[in-house]
Amino acid sequence: MTPDRIDVTEPAWTGISPTYKWPEMARYALYGLVIAAVSALTWLSGEWWGYAITAAVVVVTIVVVAFVPRRVRATGYQLREDDLLVRRGILFLRFVAVPYGRMQLIDVNRGPVVRALGLSDLKFVTAAASSAVTIPGVRADEAERLRDRLVDLAESRRAGL
Known part of the structure; x- marks a missing residue:
């Protein structure tokens, strides 16, 4: 397959x-x-x-x-069935797939400037050392909603391991 x-x-x-x-x-x-x-x-x-x-x-x-x-327009993410896919870059495209079952930490960061604009940065940490994936510039309410959804998905996928 x-x-x-x-x-x-x-x-x-x-x-x-x-x-x-x-x-x-x-x-x-x-x-x-x-x-x-x-x-x-x-x-x-x-x-x-x-x-x-x-x-x-x-x-x-x-x-x-x-x-x-x-x-900024080229940066995006996609919730797929088994993983979160993050896209960045113009000339050098980077696609990172983070399996829900491998997510260990979902961190919402809000620096002073970004917070003043009502935005947040989401950081995903997995067991792999080089997998610190970040989605910058997410609206604060969307970041909270996305974090909660991803935590639920990660817990349900880890339970199935």
């Missing part, structure tokens, strides 16, 4: 909140600003490459910030 293939065009994907783009854009812009400020120290040399480094940092920051809304 062959497992079901992932249909990336299937409309059953649930996207994260579009509002999540604002804290992400602010975070990348702040990082870029700090790196540009540090690179400005190269101006003391008086050489052209000092200015070029700062200009490159600014250009890269602008490009990264410009792509944030598209990355």
